[in-house]
Amino acid sequence: MKQEKNGVWTSWNENLTYKYKSLYKVTTEQELQEIIAKSEKVRFFGSKQSSADIAAGLENLIDITSYNKILSYNDTEHTITVQSGLILGDLIDAVEAKGWCIPCLPDINTITIGGALATGTHGTSGKLLCEYMTSCTLVLADGSLKKIEDGDELINAVRVSLGALGVMSTITFKCEPIYTLHVKEGPENDNEWLPKIKERLKKHDFLRILWLPHTDKGYVITGDKIDSETEIREDLGPDYLKHRRKASKILYKYTHIFPWITSIANKLLYKGFFSSKKEYKGSLYQATVTKSRGSTLELAEWTIGLDKFTEVFEELKTEINKWSNKSFIHIPMDVRFVYKDKSWLSYAYDEDTVTMGCVSRNAATADTYEAFKTIETIFLKHGGKPHWGKRFTAKDAEFSKIYEKWEDFKVLRRKMDPTNKFLNPYLTELFNEKK
Numbered sequence: 001m002k003q004e005k006n007g008v009w010t011s012w013n014e015n016l017t018y019k020y021k022s023l024y025k026v027t028t029e030q031e032l033q034e035i036i037a038k039s040e041k042v043r044f045f046g047s048k049q050s051s052a053d054i055a056a057g058l059e060n061l062i063d064i065t066s067y068n069k070i071l072s073y074n075d076t077e078h079t080i081t082v083q084s085g086l087i088l089g090d091l092i093d094a095v096e097a098k099g100w101c102i103p104c105l106p107d108i109n110t111i112t113i114g115g116a117l118a119t120g121t122h123g124t125s126g127k128l129l130c131e132y133m134t135s136c137t138l139v140l141a142d143g144s145l146k147k148i149e150d151g152d153e154l155i156n157a158v159r160v161s162l163g164a165l166g167v168m169s170t171i172t173f174k175c176e177p178i179y180t181l182h183v184k185e186g187p188e189n190d191n192e193w194l195p196k197i198k199e200r201l202k203k204h205d206f207l208r209i210l211w212l213p214h215t216d217k218g219y220v221i222t223g224d225k226i227d228s229e230t231e232i233r234e235d236l237g238p239d240y241l242k243h244r245r246k247a248s249k250i251l252y253k254y255t256h257i258f259p260w261i262t263s264i265a266n267k268l269l270y271k272g273f274f275s276s277k278k279e280y281k282g283s284l285y286q287a288t289v290t291k292s293r294g295s296t297l298e299l300a301e302w303t304i305g306l307d308k309f310t311e312v313f314e315e316l317k318t319e320i321n322k323w324s325n326k327s328f329i330h331i332p333m334d335v336r337f338v339y340k341d342k343s344w345l346s347y348a349y350d351e352d353t354v355t356m357g358c359v360s361r362n363a364a365t366a367d368t369y370e371a372f373k374t375i376e377t378i379f380l381k382h383g384g385k386p387h388w389g390k391r392f393t394a395k396d397a398e399f400s401k402i403y404e405k406w407e408d409f410k411v412l413r414r415k416m417d418p419t420n421k422f423l424n425p426y427l428t429e430l431f432n433e434k435k
Helices: 029-038 088-097 113-118 190-203 239-251 261-274 284-288 306-320 363-368 370-381 396-402 406-416 425-430
Strands: 002-010 017-025 043-045 060-063 070-074 079-083 133-139 145-149 167-174 180-189 206-212 217-226 278-283 298-305 333-338 353-360
Touching: 029 060, 029 133, 029 167, 070 088, 079 088, 088 113, 113 167, 180 190, 180 284, 190 206, 190 217, 190 306, 206 261, 206 284, 217 261, 217 284, 239 261, 278 284, 298 306, 298 370, 306 353, 306 370, 353 363, 353 370, 396 406, 396 425
Parallel strands: 017 060, 043 060
Antiparallel strands: 002 017, 070 079, 079 167, 133 145, 133 167, 180 217, 180 278, 206 217, 206 333, 298 353, 333 353
């Protein structure tokens, strides 16, 4: 175990900085237990890629990224057990090497497993990653270990916990046989793709729409399971498509000063990077996961019941297309789908949901990005829920209305962490607890 003293913790996008007295880099479960037991207050972090202020803000911090071993496989059960600091990309590589997959992958592969679970990371046309967790070990506030398994009373509370019940130590995932997707991509007008959502969810194994604000267009991505030996007509589009992020960075450079430039930039980006069709095949990981974002950005993401999405989408589109509104939104807005589950703080608790991401390409000026405020206002109005690892301002008063199990979670949190050891200032305010 390594210890650093009196340093500064800085988030991935450099929007958040905190001084700390002690930062511990752990490699074993015993070290994790010892630090938690002796600390009056402590938080823990992985790759620091959350847009929410969830990971730091206390004098004692634990860097979990060296706690990253693959511990075991069960070939009969198709399970893998890992330490919580393992990077998602490494988990996927290990699983695919066994001929398996976890059929729920987020857009980015550089996050830690523990962080992904704690914040409710989800995939596309599927479930939250935590739904594939069959058991885990938590380090509790007193440093003791608690094993939680499928069927236990606590499992649905622990699956998405914000790191407020304990520190996730080891996790076992249930995998499925690997499969190949035949992916097709292409643009459609809003009045074409919007009415076809439910039909396409039934027809395809994978559905994702990259909505392009201020263009009346969406970029539709579908995937269908095929035999890996099936030949397809591969078309990856023009070679210059790989420069989209570089072009976006240039076109959005001054949009925090002149928001209306965004509308023009979006139309240019649509013409250059979203107007052609693509077709290819690969595993879920190969076909759908961004291997690197390449540059920092700020994200908000909101979810809404599938049956309400059309109404919310039309209201959002009308609002941001008003020139009196400064909410000009960078493209794309990522539209994905999560099927209902029973995890207490899941966005999909008891209902199929649509998630809609909102991105600011200028991370440093995200505090003045009007779009984050507009999308939150509209989604909250309709009972929408924010992604826990991304940017939002809603707190306890709002969540007590939209999360059926919110008060139950708060009661459990106080029972498992009676001294608020795991609450930083952000989480203290979020749960409306005494400082």
